[in-house]
Amino acid sequence: MTENTGALVCGGGPAGMMLGLLLARAGIAVTVLEKHGDFLRDFRGDTVHPATVRLMDELGLGEGFRALPQSRLGNVAFPAPDGTLVTLGDFTRLPPPYNYIAMVPQWDLLDFLADAARREPTFTLRMNTEVTGLIREGDRVAGVAYRTKDGREGRIRAELTVACDGRGSTLRREAGLVPKEFPVPFDVWWFRLPKLPGDDNTPAGIVPRARGTGAVLALSREDYYQLAYLTAKGADARIRAEGVERFRERIARIRPDFTDRLDQLTDMDQVFMLDVKLNRLNRWYRDGLLLIGDAAHAMSPVGGVGINLAIQDAVAAATLLADPLRHRRVSVSDLAAVQRRRMRPTKIVQAAQRVLQRVVFEGQFTGRRSGPPKAVLFLGRWFPGLRKYPARFVGFGPRPEHAPAFARRP
Numbered sequence: 001m002t003e004n005t006g007a008l009v010c011g012g013g014p015a016g017m018m019l020g021l022l023l024a025r026a027g028i029a030v031t032v033l034e035k036h037g038d039f040l041r042d043f044r045g046d047t048v049h050p051a052t053v054r055l056m057d058e059l060g061l062g063e064g065f066r067a068l069p070q071s072r073l074g075n076v077a078f079p080a081p082d083g084t085l086v087t088l089g090d091f092t093r094l095p096p097p098y099n100y101i102a103m104v105p106q107w108d109l110l111d112f113l114a115d116a117a118r119r120e121p122t123f124t125l126r127m128n129t130e131v132t133g134l135i136r137e138g139d140r141v142a143g144v145a146y147r148t149k150d151g152r153e154g155r156i157r158a159e160l161t162v163a164c165d166g167r168g169s170t171l172r173r174e175a176g177l178v179p180k181e182f183p184v185p186f187d188v189w190w191f192r193l194p195k196l197p198g199d200d201n202t203p204a205g206i207v208p209r210a211r212g213t214g215a216v217l218a219l220s221r222e223d224y225y226q227l228a229y230l231t232a233k234g235a236d237a238r239i240r241a242e243g244v245e246r247f248r249e250r251i252a253r254i255r256p257d258f259t260d261r262l263d264q265l266t267d268m269d270q271v272f273m274l275d276v277k278l279n280r281l282n283r284w285y286r287d288g289l290l291l292i293g294d295a296a297h298a299m300s301p302v303g304g305v306g307i308n309l310a311i312q313d314a315v316a317a318a319t320l321l322a323d324p325l326r327h328r329r330v331s332v333s334d335l336a337a338v339q340r341r342r343m344r345p346t347k348i349v350q351a352a353q354r355v356l357q358r359v360v361f362e363g364q365f366t367g368r369r370s371g372p373p374k375a376v377l378f379l380g381r382w383f384p385g386l387r388k389y390p391a392r393f394v395g396f397g398p399r400p401e402h403a404p405a406f407a408r409r410p
């Protein structure tokens with residue numbers, strides 16, 4: 001049986017849930033398909049930047065958003081060789097109330113967006129539904145084929161299909177689109193360690209600690225730490241072959257303060273490797289199909305901007321496509337307009353990430369240098385007035401989007 005909808009959003013990550021919410025607020029029949037049964041899965045990043053917090057206010061969701069479990073990050077600092085901390089980006093210098101990064105577990109953010117979207121009568125979210133392929137009518141994409149967790153298969157036709165299925169996008173592959181890859185000097189190994197009575201509950205540990213060719217970041221959660229170990233790309237097989245004891249030693253060398261709980265790490269299966277990617281498509285659409293978020297451009301973790309760019313893409317897509325969708329006539333040039341709007345900010349942010357990767361991270365992970373170059377630390381230390389510029393760039397990006405009028409609520 002083939003079902004029908006107006007807009008079909010494949011993937012319920014930040015891009016998909018925001019797009020679903022906005023299109024539903026435009027009165028468009030929108031169906032979001034998500035392959036998982038809930039949003040509570042592997043660590044996916046926490047950082048919600050000022051541009052997105054402002055968007056929540058514009059959508060009338062600010063109060064609810066601020067009630068989610070979260071901590072606030074006011075600045076980004078790096079340890080200097082003498083052990084002191086040097087602040088390189090200071091969000092507190094931006095005009096309030098958008099002067100911090102909210103650290104919100106991604107599953108709470110997605111649940112929150114899903115709840116807001118469910119209040120709209122034209123919104124449908126189908127969990128446990130994996131998109132498996134595209135339906136084509138001539139050269140046009142006319143919907144998708146899917147399979148549910150219990151093995152049921154089906155097809156949904158739509159005026160527009162939007163691939164929000166992330167960096168490993170099935171729909172991108174099905175559409176024959178291949179992203180251009182840029183070099184990345186490091187990978188990330190994520191794992192958890194428990195909190196112990198008396199631990200400080202602030203996210204102060206966001207300051208990266210580096211030693212030798214590795215670095216560790218610690219994010220504070222209610223009852224555990226989410227840790228990231230960073231080292232040169234391509235080391236996963238070696239790290240796993242060396243075993244968990246050696247991995248514990250690597251962490252202890254950089255974060256001796258965690259030695260008291262490292263015995264909780266008993267198996268390398270507890271350590272999840274993120275193959276860091278930085279890529280983008282040259283073309284974000286086919287007739288009837290648009291790709292946004294990580295499906296169109298995977299971002300390096302530098303600056304933690306992936307969630308926010310995905311959300312900004314969704315806002316631009318909803319703003320530009322709501323009208324064509326209402327008239328059930330979405331043309332290729334409508335889709336090209338979304339790419340035109342979002343390509344430039346994507347390119348600028350990725351270019352900045354590539355520079356930072358080279359200047360700050362490459363030397364660290366090849367053992368040539370520890371921490372940022374001296375000149376950067378000098379500027380950060382002696383010219384505090386400059387710290388607001390990186391904060392503004394990271395927090396708002398080159399083209400922050402605003403909620404379209406049809407989606408705004410008091």
Ligand SMILES: Cc1cc2nc3c(=O)[nH]c(=O)nc-3n(C[C@H](O)[C@H](O)[C@H](O)COP(=O)(O)OP(=O)(O)OC[C@H]3O[C@@H](n4cnc5c(N)ncnc54)[C@H](O)[C@@H]3O)c2cc1C
Nearest residue numbers: 011013014015035045046131165166293294304306307310
């Ligand atoms: C370990 C890790 C840590 C990160 N840390 C940060 C951070 O701190 N800050 C930050 O801003 N960014 C971070 N990122 C990046 C950030 O998570 C992504 O940039 C952002 O989530 C992209 O949003 P998206 O909606 O485009 O894609 P995703 O968040 O990847 O969402 C894609 C969704 O599609 C679903 N899906 C996939 N295939 C199918 C299919 N065939 N059918 C149906 N559903 C499907 C997935 O289950 C998923 O829910 C991190 C990423 C990872 C992996």
